[in-house]
Structures are given as C-alpha cells and as structure tokens.
Amino acid sequence: MFLGCTEELSSILKAIELLKTSIKDRSFDLTIFEEVMFFAEKEALYIALIDKSNLSVKADYAVAFSPDLQQQLLKSINCNKLNNINLLKSYTKARNPLSDIATYDMDNQDSRFATMVAFNNKRSNTSAPASYLIELILPYLHKAQLFRYESMRAFNSxxxxxxxxxxxxxxxxxxxxxxxxxxxxxxxxxxxxxxxxxxxxxxxxxxxxxxxxxxxxxxxxxx
CATH class of the missing domain: 1.10.10.10 (Winged helix-like DNA-binding domain superfamily/Winged helix DNA-binding domain)
Structure with a gap:
C-alpha cells in the first residue's frame, strides 16, 4: 500500500508521535487535530467522542464543518444509528462525493466510548488514500480524545x-x-x-x- 509513499508514511509516523505526546500530556486540541489530519482537506473536519451508553457527544472539534451536517450526524447518532456506518457516510457524501466517515471502538463491548471522524478524502485516487491513512492514527486519536475528556471532567469536578x-x-x-x-x-x-x-x-x-x-x-x- 505504501510503495512509493514514503512521504506519507513518514508524516503518519510523526502524527502518531504527536498524538502519543498529547495523550501523555493530555494536550490534545484543535491545532493538533488539524495537524495529524494532514492527509485530508484542511476544512470540513469533525471529530466526536461518543458515549455509547446514551449516544451523547462528550467532546468534539469542528474545522469549517457544516453546522447543518453536524446536526444531521448527531441526530442520526441519537436515533441509535451509530453502528450504521454506511448511513453516516451517505449523509456526508450527499454533500461531497469525496467525504468520508471513520469510527473507532464502535463494536468493542468493553469500551464505553467510541470516536467518529468526518473528513474530505482528497487523496482517494492515490495509492495512499485518506480513508486508509486515517485507520493508522484512529487508535491514537481515540485515546487522545478520551484523555482530553477525562481532563475536562477532572477540571470541572x-x-x-x-x-x-x-x-x-x-x-x-x-x-x-x-x-x-x-x-x-x-x-x-x-x-x-x-x-x-x-x-x-x-x-x-x-x-x-x-x-x-x-x-x-x-x-x-x-x-
């Protein structure tokens, strides 16, 4: 998959190291989110940490993401359609054929939380599409979101x-x-x-x- 894509691989490894640092320091923020999503469009980005027990969004970031589409996605999640990834993707693709949705820990029964990321898949016609690259950083994005949420709750507690x-x-x-x-x-x-x-x-x-x-x-x- 990464044949001839050493630049992308190098950038992915840097993104993972940045996320690892943000996990350790509990410093994940909008700037880091934009930076590690270098392989997608610089706009129309959205990430949400979802409590699977009640389908509520506990923490999220949006970068030039359509408020209407965001509400549509959240409404779908609240209607217990979180596991229907194809339905979620159809909402975004109706706006932009290159848009995509990725999720993490959705089916993990031992985890209370899941992460959803919406993005524009600008590299869909190359050997290293955004839809593939994001799978490599999703575990770290998810953990960074968890630790961010934990820090927010600790501060407010x-x-x-x-x-x-x-x-x-x-x-x-x-x-x-x-x-x-x-x-x-x-x-x-x-x-x-x-x-x-x-x-x-x-x-x-x-x-x-x-x-x-x-x-x-x-x-x-x-x-």
Missing part, C-alpha cells in the same frame, strides 16, 4: 479541590477499605484518617462515603 493525601484516602475508600485499614496502609492514625474523610465529604458536598465513592468512580471510569 470538585475532586480537583482535594489535596494529594485526601485523594489517596478517597481512592482507598473507593477500594472498600475502612478508616483503620487506610491508616495502616498510609502509616497514619485512624483519627487522622477520620479527619481526612470529613474534609473529603465537605469538599465534595457528599452526604456519605458511598456518595464520595460514586463521584470518584465516575471520574475514573475512562481508565
């Missing part, structure tokens, strides 16, 4: 108000440990643990340990 020690205590609470057990694990007194728990509940506005655990588990659902 009251959990970010906790100190490092309080987060440790909350994690052990979520693991089902008692105050006494947490004290032994962390090398602190049970009384100190009790004080940490009180502060955790206050900062999270949680009525009890179970509510605090639910908040913590919800925040960490991606990992």
């Amino acid at each position: 009251p959990i970010h108000l906790l100190t490092g020690r309080e987060k440790e205590v909350l994690d052990w609470i979520s693991s089902g440990k008692t105050n006494g057990e947490i004290g032994m694990i962390l090398g602190i007194s049970q009384y100190t643990v009790k004080n940490h728990v009180a502060k955790i509940l206050e900062k999270l506005n949680a009525p009890n340990r179970s509510a605090a655990m639910a908040l913590n588990n919800e925040l960490n659902i991606l990992v």
